[in-house]
Amino acid sequence: MKVNAQPSADSLLLTLDGELDASSAVLLDTELNKPELLNFRKVLVDCAKLSYISSAGLGVFISHLQRLQDNNVKLVFFNMQEKVFNVFEILGLDSLMTIVPTQDAALAV
Amino acid sequence: MKDVLRIECSRRNLQQVRDFVRSFLASRALPELLVNQVVLAIDEVVANFIIHANGEDERQHIDLQLVVENHDLNVEIADHGSTIFLPGPHLAPDLSEYIRQGRKGGTGMALVNRLMDRVEFFTRDHHTVCHLSKHLV
Numbered sequence: 001m002k003v004n005a006q007p008s009a010d011s012l013l014l015t016l017d018g019e020l021d022a023s024s025a026v027l028l029d030t031e032l033n034k035p036e037l038l039n040f041r042k043v044l045v046d047c048a049k050l051s052y053i054s055s056a057g058l059g060v061f062i063s064h065l066q067r068l069q070d071n072n073v074k075l076v077f078f079n080m081q082e083k084v085f086n087v088f089e090i091l092g093l094d095s096l097m098t099i100v101p102t103q104d105a106a107l108a109v
Numbered sequence: 110m111k112d113v114l115r116i117e118c119s120r121r122n123l124q125q126v127r128d129f130v131r132s133f134l135a136s137r138a139l140p141e142l143l144v145n146q147v148v149l150a151i152d153e154v155v156a157n158f159i160i161h162a163n164g165e166d167e168r169q170h171i172d173l174q175l176v177v178e179n180h181d182l183n184v185e186i187a188d189h190g191s192t193i194f195l196p197g198p199h200l201a202p203d204l205s206e207y208i209r210q211g212r213k214g215g216t217g218m219a220l221v222n223r224l225m226d227r228v229e230f231f232t233r234d235h236h237t238v239c240h241l242s243k244h245l246v
Contacts, residue, residue, distance in 0.1 A: 019124065019127070021120075021123050021124070021127075021152060021156070022120045022123060022156040022159075022160065023120040023121050023123055023124070052127070052145070052148075052149075054123075054149060054152050054153060054156065054217070055153055055214075055216040055217035055220055056156065056213075056217075058216055059212075059213035059214055059215075059216065060213065062204065062207050062208055062211075062212065062213065062216075063211045063212060063213040064211070065208045065211075066208050066209055066210075066211050067211065082141075082142065083141055083142050083145040086142055086145070086146070087145075087149065087220070090220060090223050090224070091202070091204060091216055091219065091220065091223075092204060093204060096204055096205065096208060
């Protein structure tokens with residue numbers, strides 16, 4: 001699992017590559033814990049190369065969402081593979097998190 | 110069709126578990142979504158065995174057995190540790206509340222119960238065993 005963070009003017013682009021499970025979730029948690037995250041208006045999560053997510057990966061996003069919202073930082077997922085979206089959907093997280101099809105749509109949120 | 114895998118109790122071995130399940134199911138030409146659901150359910154239970162039942166003690170092992178008969182997948186996950194892990198009945202987690210609390214855990218077994226047709230935990234010779242089953246159609 002690789003997590004790449006690329007800052008721009010008002011947003012942080014997080015690119016996830018690989019399988020997000022109970023072993024690799026700590027990498028993502030470390031990234032989302034960084035205080036400078038709260039300086040951005042948006043955190044855009046590119047899921048094109050995210051091929052698997054377990055509850056541990058979901059848990060990282062769930063655990064940071066309120067803190068981001070409280071600081072007016074939007075968390076937006078895009079390019080999500082169907083099998084990964086299905087996991088969000090099974091738990092009903094697709095209605096609690098912002099998931100859009102493309103990067104253009106994510107930038108427009 | 111049957112296959113078995115033994116792993117040490119380390120979360121680093123979860124990738125090996127998922128690869129094993131995918132490889133086992135590969136010959137059946139199942140939809141990718143269904144394969145991912147089965148892989149996820151098994152990954153979640155094994156992760157619970159590793160972390161909660163065995164405290165990530167790499168001297169302990171977990172045995173995984175997969176059997177397909179007709180179109181039914183039957184999975185057995187068993188450990189050899191002394192801590193019995195029997196998750197209670199899982200109600201639907203209140204995810205809005207989890208988000209408000211910033212809670213990390215608590216969704217794994219809810220996923221397993223929604224993904225599989227049958228989920229059963231029990232003890233055998235003072236160790237924990239989990240049986241999962243799913244009709245693969």
